Amino acid sequence: MTQNIVKVAVPGPFLSPMDYDLPADLSPQTLQPGMRVRVPFRAKSQLGLVMALADHSDVPEHKRKAVEAVLDEQPLLSSTDQQFWQWLSHYYHQPIGEVVATALPKRLRQGEPATPAGTTAWRLTQAGLAAEADISPRAHQQTALWQQLKKTESDPMTAQALNQVLTNWRPALKRFEKQGWVETVQVSCLAGQRPATKPHQTNPILNPEQQAAVDQVDRVAQSGEFGAFLLEGVTGSGKTEAYLGMIERVIERGRQALVLVPEIGLTPQTVARFEAYLGQPVAVMHSGLNDSERHCAWSAVRQGDVAVLLGTRSALFTPFQNLGLCILDEEHDLSFKQQDGVRYSARDALVRRAHLEQVPVVLGSATPSLESLRNADLGRYQSLHLTQRAAGASMPTLKLLDVRGAAETAGVSDALMTAMEAHLNAGHQVLLFLNRRGFAPVMMCHDCGWQAQCADCDANMTWHAASRLLKCHHCNAQSPPPSACPNCGSVHFAKIGQGTEQLEAAMRERFPDKSLLRIDRDTTRLKGQMQKLTDQARAGDADILIGTQMLAKGHHFPKVTLVGMIDLDQGLFSCDYRAAERMAQLVIQVAGRAGRGEQAGEVLIQTHHPQHPLLTRLVERGYGPFAEAALREREAADLPPFSHQILIRAESVEAGAAEAFLKAVKNGLNSARMPKQPSETGAFEWPDQRLWAAGPVVAPMMRRQKRWRYQLLLQGDHRGRLHSWLAQVESQFYTHPLARKVRWSIDVDPQEMV
Ligand code: ADP
Numbered sequence: 001m002t003q004n005i006v007k008v009a010v011p012g013p014f015l016s017p018m019d020y021d022l023p024a025d026l027s028p029q030t031l032q033p034g035m036r037v038r039v040p041f042r043a044k045s046q047l048g049l050v051m052a053l054a055d056h057s058d059v060p061e062h063k064r065k066a067v068e069a070v071l072d073e074q075p076l077l078s079s080t081d082q083q084f085w086q087w088l089s090h091y092y093h094q095p096i097g098e099v100v101a102t103a104l105p106k107r108l109r110q111g112e113p114a115t116p117a118g119t120t121a122w123r124l125t126q127a128g129l130a131a132e133a134d135i136s137p138r139a140h141q142q143t144a145l146w147q148q149l150k151k152t153e154s155d156p157m158t159a160q161a162l163n164q165v166l167t168n169w170r171p172a173l174k175r176f177e178k179q180g181w182v183e184t185v186q187v188s189c190l191a192g193q194r195p196a197t198k199p200h201q202t203n204p205i206l207n208p209e210q211q212a213a214v215d216q217v218d219r220v221a222q223s224g225e226f227g228a229f230l231l232e233g234v235t236g237s238g239k240t241e242a243y244l245g246m247i248e249r250v251i252e253r254g255r256q257a258l259v260l261v262p263e264i265g266l267t268p269q270t271v272a273r274f275e276a277y278l279g280q281p282v283a284v285m286h287s288g289l290n291d292s293e294r295h296c297a298w299s300a301v302r303q304g305d306v307a308v309l310l311g312t313r314s315a316l317f318t319p320f321q322n323l324g325l326c327i328l329d330e331e332h333d334l335s336f337k338q339q340d341g342v343r344y345s346a347r348d349a350l351v352r353r354a355h356l357e358q359v360p361v362v363l364g365s366a367t368p369s370l371e372s373l374r375n376a377d378l379g380r381y382q383s384l385h386l387t388q389r390a391a392g393a394s395m396p397t398l399k400l401l402d403v404r405g406a407a408e409t410a411g412v413s414d415a416l417m418t419a420m421e422a423h424l425n426a427g428h429q430v431l432l433f434l435n436r437r438g439f440a441p442v443m444m445c446h447d448c449g450w451q452a453q454c455a456d457c458d459a460n461m462t463w464h465a466a467s468r469l470l471k472c473h474h475c476n477a478q479s480p481p482p483s484a485c486p487n488c489g490s491v492h493f494a495k496i497g498q499g500t501e502q503l504e505a506a507m508r509e510r511f512p513d514k515s516l517l518r519i520d521r522d523t524t525r526l527k528g529q530m531q532k533l534t535d536q537a538r539a540g541d542a543d544i545l546i547g548t549q550m551l552a553k554g555h556h557f558p559k560v561t562l563v564g565m566i567d568l569d570q571g572l573f574s575c576d577y578r579a580a581e582r583m584a585q586l587v588i589q590v591a592g593r594a595g596r597g598e599q600a601g602e603v604l605i606q607t608h609h610p611q612h613p614l615l616t617r618l619v620e621r622g623y624g625p626f627a628e629a630a631l632r633e634r635e636a637a638d639l640p641p642f643s644h645q646i647l648i649r650a651e652s653v654e655a656g657a658a659e660a661f662l663k664a665v666k667n668g669l670n671s672a673r674m675p676k677q678p679s680e681t682g683a684f685e686w687p688d689q690r691l692w693a694a695g696p697v698v699a700p701m702m703r704r705q706k707r708w709r710y711q712l713l714l715q716g717d718h719r720g721r722l723h724s725w726l727a728q729v730e731s732q733f734y735t736h737p738l739a740r741k742v743r744w745s746i747d748v749d750p751q752e753m754v
């Protein structure tokens with residue numbers, strides 16, 4: 001049978017690939033799955049990815065069109081990569097064309113060649129090497145350029161690399177070219193983007209726990225099998241060095257490693273640390289890259305030009321020449337979950353990818369998610385432990401500060417203030433953590449109680465003193481404050497609650513001779529600013545650091561000895577069942593910034609609920625015992641990870657449409673039948689109480705950006721059955737008349753119910 005039907009993934013709201021005819025002048029051998037094609041689609045020419053060839057189509061012949069052009073000579077993806085993208089589409093119930101659109105760099109979606117053109121670089125010719133004496137000592141630019149090119153004789157320099165070390169070098173280069181002293185060569189696009197790597201440093205000797213972790217992972221890597229590891233390492237235990245040890249082994253054998261880190265963790269420091277340890281350049285991929293940089297990194301990894309890819313969530317999709325190891329750091333971090341478009345968990349998908357590739361995967365954290373701890377309990381993940389801080393530092397001590405009725409300044413109790421004085425007087429740094437930016441979260445009329453609310457969202461406007469604006473933190477709305485209360489005309493307003501701006505102002509007043517840095521979304525909006533501020537913080541240039549959770553993650557500030565947490569109580573009484581887990585992770589991560597240097601660290605946590613069992617357990621016994629108790633609570637309530645959830649969301653400008661749509665979805669689900677699955681106990685019963693849909697209900701934030709929001713929760717204790725239940729009816733959602741009025745989405749394993 002000839003395979004003359006081409007199944008093509010085209011972006012759009014349809015679950016499966018579209019069928020096209022193979023043009024007569026093409027043989028099925030020249031067109032393979034994993035190649036890009038141009039296809040006619042809705043009166044336009046669209047780029048799509050061939051997913052399969054088939055000998056049969058359900059689309060009648062007169063409705064089918066032919067493939068217009070084939071863009072690749074070789075598939076862009078291996079068959080394992082193709083399986084992985086397919087799996088992602090199925091498991092997360094996302095259209096395959098949307099998965100492809102998310103996974104492929106923009107340049108490739110625009111039809112550019114798989115391998116981008118190289119970059120120009122220069123090196124000295126034989127004549128050039130001998131030309132030193134011909135350069136006048138007064139021609140400073142020429143001398144500098146010559147010396148630079150001589151130094152990197154074997155490594156041609158790109159314009160970017162020259163810019164890093166010289167200024168105004170172009171006229172000198174022109175002259176050298178005229179003299180025949182330099183020649184141009186084409187180097188990989190990656191070389192054009194990165195400064196020359198620093199020489200291989202002497203690496204620290206791994207401690208026995210780090211070494212044991214490296215050995216265990218390496219044993220699996222050598223066996224050529226899959227294995228998942230949960231690396232539980234306390235803050236400052238040197239997880240990064242352990243990863244680097246693992247990577248070093250794998251790349252020695254000529255294989256590659258994929259390392260995913262949270263968005264905020266991918267700093268130039270991290271990259272430099274990797275390159276210095278491994279003694280070679282690594283490719284990076286994050287949201288700050290431009291289209292050509294992304295294309296370049298993608299192709300360098302795919303061709304095996306570089307051994308390590310260090311990236312954020314979306315680097316997950318990059319094809320590798322010879323993948324040998326996957327690592328994901330801070331595995332509990334929410335930034336690994338894509339919350340819009342194609343919703344997926346990069347953590348869970350990475351484990352799947354490693355399984356398809358038959359390579360080990362390491363998930364690391366000081367505060368593992370309850371899901372991963374459960375997987376470790378079940379033996380799906382092997383546990384690795386780093387229980388000591390590396391480099392001799394000791395763990396900080398945690399203490400609750402009862403602030404009920406306590407005297408305070410801008411939310412800082414006198415007890416915390418006294419502790420701050422002691423640490424500051426000893427010449428140490430203090431970090432204050434407050435997870436709320438702006439000056440005050442509520443602006444209220446003092447006479448009638450009116451509050452400034454966002455017109456488009458179900459939320460208060462936050463007062464920002466520096467810009468003198470009320471801002472909504474859920475949409476981009478901002479407005480000047482009212483001159484008089486819109487309700488009663490009073491001009492007396494109260495600003496209630498504290499944000500980081502206010503905390504900063506109060507601390508400046510209280511400690512006028514100390515220097516202070518505030519790190520939050522408002523102070524780091526400009527490109528490079530985050531880097532600048534954290535560099536200053538690390539160098540010890542500021543005595544007091546104030547920050548939101550941006551400051552909590554991964555940073556190494558060796559001079560911080562006191563961490564004060566101003567207000568965590570909101571996390572204790574949330575309607576989201578994951579709030580306690582998140583709060584505990586935040587506490588331990590923020591606390592982990594204390595005492596990483598020579599001096600021991602102290603952590604003071606202000607609370608109005610000093611007897612709260614969760615808090616006391618966490619503070620007195622640590623994250624492990626906290627997590628055990630939290631898991632038992634989840635089990636008793638039949639919540640994930642002891643059951644599985646899928647959240648269907650809908651929102652609409654028109655009141656009622658979103659809810660009506662979800663009601664229709666629910667009706668569809670209720671009329672579905674579970675496919676009869678043969679099992680030892682016989683076919684499954686249906687309907688049954690182990691699989692249900694709750695709702696639709698209004699979302700916790702009922703309105704956002706002018707839209708009314710609803711959700712429908714599907715839950716079941718058998719993952720496969722839950723998914724096949726949805727899969728039976730989901731195609732109806734796309735064609736439902738209300739689907740045009742409603743923005744809707746499917747969120748598998750939802751992390752946030754907002
Ligand atoms: P984590 O990510 O586990 O919080 P880091 O990887 O940031 O910890 O390591 C903390 C510090 O300890 C870093 O400065 C690191 O260079 C250092 N370090 C890690 N391992 C060793 C070791 N074996 N010997 C000496 N110093 C180490």
Ligand code: ZN
Pocket residue numbers: 445446447448449450485486487488489490
């Ligand atoms: Zn009023």
Ligand code: ZN
Pocket residue numbers: 454455456457459472473474475476477705
């Ligand atoms: Zn808003």
